[in-house]
Amino acid sequence: MPDLALQILLLLFLAGLIAGFIDAIAGGGGMITIPAMLLAGIPPLQALGTNKLQSLFGSGAASWTYARHGHVDLRGQLPMVLTAALGAGLGAALATVIPGDVLKAFLPLLLLAIALYFGFKPNIGDVDQHRVISERTFAMTFVPALGFYDGVFGPGTGSFLMLGFVALAGYGILKATAHTKFLNFGSNVGAFVVFVGVGAVIWKVGLAMGAGQFIGAQLGSRFAMKQGAKVIKPLLVTVSIALAIRLLADPQQPLRVWLGL
Incomplete structure (x- = not known):
């Protein structure tokens, strides 16, 4: 592809910064970064x-910022991260044989369901609640499944992981x-390795946007730790709804095509 102009790289850096801030709090950063790259050609x-x-x-x-403030044990969660990475690697490798239209069709509905869950469940806060399944079962089933989804398709992975953890x-x-x-870091690593192997990474763009992501994530994670559930919960609902609307706005969205809308 043609060499990108400096001003385009600066705009992509800004997109990465904004996405990093939002993603560190509620996920959904890909809703900003992927369209920005597509618009850049x-x-x-x-x-x-x-x-x-x-x-x-x-x-x-x-992840590092949250860990420094005691909200996640990086070493203790490493096995779970490895299962996420393995799932994402398999998903990226097998993306061509997955029925992508089915995923794309029902994803907006799933995101709206997540928004309703977090929006109307009254007892979601900063305090841990009763665990439904064991940590081992969670790590061996839900986590690699979401990693696989992240490698195959990606949008909404953060929202789905939040739903699972809560x-x-x-x-x-x-x-x-x-x-x-x-866990998102782990799934990103797994898929990234596969994409590097097939030559699908533009390093200059990725590093420029990565610098923005780094700054935005630092700011976003600190903001989330200061504000807690009162900002995370509404932003998660907003991001899930916004992503669902964005996906449904595409005239080629399979659900719209199937329903003739």
Whole structure:
């Protein structure tokens, strides 16, 4: 592809910064970064691969910040991160044989369901609740499944992980946010390795956006730790709804095509 002008790289840096801030709190950063790269003329496959590179900076910076303040044990969560990375690697490798239209069709509905869950469940706060399944079962089933989804498709992964940590693992919302970013880091690594292998990463763009992601994630994670559930919960609901609307706005969205809308 043609060499990108400096002003385009600066705009992509800004997109990464904004995405990093939002993603560190509620996920959904890809809703900003992937369209930004497509608008810059980057082909879809390279946009997906480069997105994994720049996301590593944001998810890594947010994970480190949360860990420094005691909200996630990086060493203790490493096995879970490895299962996320393995799932994402398999998802990226097998993306061509997955029925992508099915995923794309029902994703907006799932995101709206997540928004309703967090919006109307009254007892979600910063305090841990009752765990529904064991940590081992959670790590061996839900986590690699979401990692696989992140490698195959990606949008909404953070929202789904938040839902799992709160509804299944019983985490408070700030703790869930911290652990979500670390697992996101693992799934980004797994998919990134595959995309590098097929030459689908534009390093200059990924590093420029990654610098923005790093700064944004630092700011966002600190803001989340200061404000807690009162900012994470409404932003998560807003991001989930916004992503669902954005996906449904596409005339080629499979659900719209199937319903003739």
